[in-house]
Amino acid sequence: xxxxxxxxxxxxxxxxxxxxxxxxxxxxxxxxxxxxxRQLATLIDVSRCIGCxxxxxxxxxxxxxxxxxxxxxxxxxxxxxxxxxxWSEKKDVRDRLTPYNWLFIQRAVVQTDDGExxxxxxxxxxxxxxxPCVKLCPWGAAIQQKNGISRxxxxxxxxxxxxxxxxxWKIPQRQTGAGLYLDILPSLAGNxxxxxxxxxxxxxxxxxxPACIEAxxxxxxxxxxxxxxxxxxxxxxxxxxxxxxxxxxxxxTNTIYVSPVPFETLNQAIDKGQGKPGLKKxxxxxxxxxxxxxxxxxxxxxxxxxxISRYYKTMKKHASxxxx
Amino acid sequence: MNPRTIAIHPGxxxxxxxLITLFVITLTGFAQMPIFKRYYIADIPGLxxxxxxxxxxYLHYLAAAVLLAVVFDRIxxxxxxxxxxxxxxxxxxxxxxxxxxxxxxxxxxxxxxxPGYWFSQPAIIAMDFLHIAMTVFYLSVALWALISxxxxxxxx
Numbered sequence: 001x002x003x004x005x006x007x008x009x010x011x012x013x014x015x016x017x018x019x020x021x022x023x024x025x026x027x028x029x030x031x032x033x034x035x036x037x038r039q040l041a042t043l044i045d046v047s048r049c050i051g052c053x054x055x056x057x058x059x060x061x062x063x064x065x066x067x068x069x070x071x072x073x074x075x076x077x078x079x080x081x082x083x084x085x086x087w088s089e090k091k092d093v094r095d096r097l098t099p100y101n102w103l104f105i106q107r108a109v110v111q112t113d114d115g116e117x118x119x120x121x122x123x124x125x126x127x128x129x130x131x132p133c134v135k136l137c138p139w140g141a142a143i144q145q146k147n148g149i150s151r152x153x154x155x156x157x158x159x160x161x162x163x164x165x166x167x168x169w170k171i172p173q174r175q176t177g178a179g180l181y182l183d184i185l186p187s188l189a190g191n192x193x194x195x196x197x198x199x200x201x202x203x204x205x206x207x208x209x210p211a212c213i214e215a216x217x218x219x220x221x222x223x224x225x226x227x228x229x230x231x232x233x234x235x236x237x238x239x240x241x242x243x244x245x246x247x248x249x250x251x252x253t254n255t256i257y258v259s260p261v262p263f264e265t266l267n268q269a270i271d272k273g274q275g276k277p278g279l280k281k282x283x284x285x286x287x288x289x290x291x292x293x294x295x296x297x298x299x300x301x302x303x304x305x306x307x308i309s310r311y312y313k314t315m316k317k318h319a320s321x322x323x324x
Numbered sequence: 325m326n327p328r329t330i331a332i333h334p335g336x337x338x339x340x341x342x343l344i345t346l347f348v349i350t351l352t353g354f355a356q357m358p359i360f361k362r363y364y365i366a367d368i369p370g371l372x373x374x375x376x377x378x379x380x381x382y383l384h385y386l387a388a389a390v391l392l393a394v395v396f397d398r399i400x401x402x403x404x405x406x407x408x409x410x411x412x413x414x415x416x417x418x419x420x421x422x423x424x425x426x427x428x429x430x431x432x433x434x435x436x437x438x439p440g441y442w443f444s445q446p447a448i449i450a451m452d453f454l455h456i457a458m459t460v461f462y463l464s465v466a467l468w469a470l471i472s473x474x475x476x477x478x479x480x
Contacts, residue, residue, distance in 0.1 A: 079362070079363070079364070081362070081364075082362055129439055130437075130438070130439035130440075135436065135437045136356070136377060136381065136437075138356045138357045138358075138452060139449070139452060140445055140448035140449035140451075140452050143445050144442070146442055153445065156449075160357065160358035160359075161358060162356075162357075162358045162377060165358070165377055166377050166378065189359075251439060252439075285378060286437060286439070288378070288382055289378070289381050289382050289385050289437065290437060290438055290439075292382060292385045292386065292389070293385060293434050293437075293438070295385070295386070295389040296385065296388060296389050296392060296431070296434060298389075299388075299389040299390070299391075299392035299393040299396070300392050300393065300395075300396040301396075302393045302396075303392065303393035303394060303395065303396030303397035303398075303399075303400065304396050304397070304399075304400045306393070306397045306400075307396075307397045307398075307399075307400030307401040307404060308400060308404070310401070311400075311401070311404045311405060314405070
């Protein structure tokens with residue numbers, strides 16, 4: 001039986017394609033609401049932080065058992081350009097992020113209406129709502145829990161540092177000489193294990209709170225469902241005429257800073273670099289590819305339409321007696 | 325004459341698109357692993373982008389869209405025009421199953437990358453490894469088919 005595709009049917013297919021584009025964006029909107037309810041976030045009231053580093057001590061003590069224990073001597077790396085990253089002899093470093101220091105206090109001296117003032121704030125993983133470190137890890141060695149905590153699996157991580165590369169704040173830190181790569185091709189693939197704040201997922205699983213929050217004498221941090229934390233953050237920001245960081249950065253994070261000083265000012269004043277993340281505005285790094293995913297919905301329709309169109313043209317030619 | 329038995333030769337253009345797409349999608353797929361910089365490939369002038377994970381990720385999606393269009397075009401073409409006169413060969417069936425698996429695991433990974441879509445770690449590991457394994461198998465079978473002259477379809 002001859003199938004004839006009418007102009008009307010082509011229009012219908014066009015409308016179907018347009019609907020597919022629209023529908024492909026719906027999950028993102030719905031997902032945002034779901035995440036706000038499911039994920040835990042922390043609120044960091046910068047105005048309360050006195051820089052005492054009690055949180056740094058608590059973090060080190062609480063997570064000591066999770067820190068890497070490298071085997072030495074390290075395997076010879078091939079090619080030689082692959083650098084060993086060894087922090088095992090510098091475990092006491094606490095002014096930046098390292099595999100043995102998952103939280104540090106960042107300091108900024110800024111000019112305020114009351115004169116020069118030192119602002120201090122705890123810095124660690126932001127625990128993005130849609131974390132590129134987890135989503136783009138090629139091995140599934142980075143995990144995002146349902147409650148929004150993102151963490152590294154030290155038993156599976158090969159230390160390729162892609163997570164650090166794609167992290168807008170370059171948070172994960174590598175320790176050579178530990179992890180699975182030692183059992184596979186230690187010289188040719190991998191280079192250790194990546195480490196970062198796991199927001200004390202084990203303590204939270206047992207009904208506790210992260211060590212840094214518990215130890216803080218000034219109650220700088222609060223933890224709770226993201227929706228509630230955002231509500232509190234906006235209230236706090238309004239009360240101090242302050243500013244918020246982390247709500248929209250990289251599409252939204254689960255670490256919300258509220259500061260009386262603009263974050264642009266803080267970003268200029270802090271010491272930034274390796275292991276010292278900045279406070280600049282961060283676009284949603286995953287959004288471009290996720291937007292392109294709409295093309296993946298349309299592509300099969302385009303393919304089908306192309307074949308049907310060819311079929312229709314051929315039938316038309318055949319019916320008119322044109323053998324070409 | 326039954327319209328379904330009219331053979332239409334699509335020419336080499338779509339085959340060229342298919343081969344280029346296969347090359348780009350494989351290259352950008354392997355670029356998801358941090359190996360191209362380590363092994364100096366990204367140092368070759370013009371190939372620095374292979375070490376840009378967001379760029380290769382985007383290009384991988386783009387190539388996947390083209391591949392999907394080509395695959396669905398071929399499926400529809402076969403069903404509409406070739407089904408009565410041609411059958412799918414054994415190597416064609418093997419490639420079709422592998423390609424389906426590749427597209428399925430790829431689609432799941434695309435969904436995973438949206439905010440709010442949570443997959444367990446074992447599920448993510450399974451998707452990653454199946455995707456890589458099926459790529460290797462598909463390319464191996466495709467190479468074998470190319471060398472031994474096996475076609476996707478043959479006349480009944």
